[in-house]
Amino acid sequence: MAVVIEPTAPADLAVIAAQAYGLTPRELDVARLIAQGLPTAEIATELVISPHTVRGYLKAVFGKTGVSSRGELVARLFA
Structure with missing residues (x-):
């Protein structure tokens, strides 16, 4: 048996953070697309x-x- 300890991937941290803030799966989808830099129309x-x-x-x-901006949101959930 082996135990490997490594840093958590940012995508995994985002899911944990989303759960902590009570985001729905769809809200997390929107947040992920914001993190990719998509504007509202493209997210839609x-x-x-x-x-x-x-x-x-x-x-x-x-x-x-x-938060009050897209940048703050990305920093809060994905950084």
């Missing part, structure tokens, strides 16, 4: 939802994580 296309719905998810994510 990728997730097959309206831009208005993306903005609603983004507002909810900002509220749950206590």
Whole structure:
């Protein structure tokens, strides 16, 4: 038997952070696409939802994580 200890991948940390903040799976999807630098319209296309719905998810994510910008959100969840 072997035990390997290594740093957690940023993607795995994001899931843990999302759970800690109470994000839904769809809110995490939106946050991941924001981290990739996609604008609202492209996120809407990728997730097959309206831009208005993306903005609603983004507002909810900002509220749950206590941030006020996309940059802060990426830093909070993915850094």
